[in-house]
Amino acid sequence: MQFWNGGTYDLKGVNHRWQGWGAMLDxxxxxxxxxxxxxxDKVWRIVSIQSKxxxxxxxxxDKLKT
Structure with a gap:
């Protein structure tokens, strides 16, 4: 995996959130x-990989994130 940039950090409601995007190397x-x-005190992780x-x-x- 290769990230396109450093991602984004923000607040989603009262929760801290970081998102990063990229592409698969192969x-x-x-x-x-x-x-x-x-x-x-918990961290949730969502990872999605999409094909064209x-x-x-x-x-x-988006439904998975919800």
Whole structure:
């Protein structure tokens, strides 16, 4: 995996969140997103890897996050 940049950090409600995006090294068409959310003393991690066409699975990734 290779991240495109340093990601973004923000607050989601009262929870701290970091998100990073990138591509798989062996297949640049496969993109990934990593999201870390801190909720009090716990950290939730969501990792998604998508193949083209990305739009096909965007809704599924958003549902998983919810």
């Amino acid at each position: 297949d640049k068409d496969n993109r990934f997103r990593v999201e870390l959310i801190q909720n009090e 066409p990305y739009e096909y699975s965007d809704a599924m990734v």
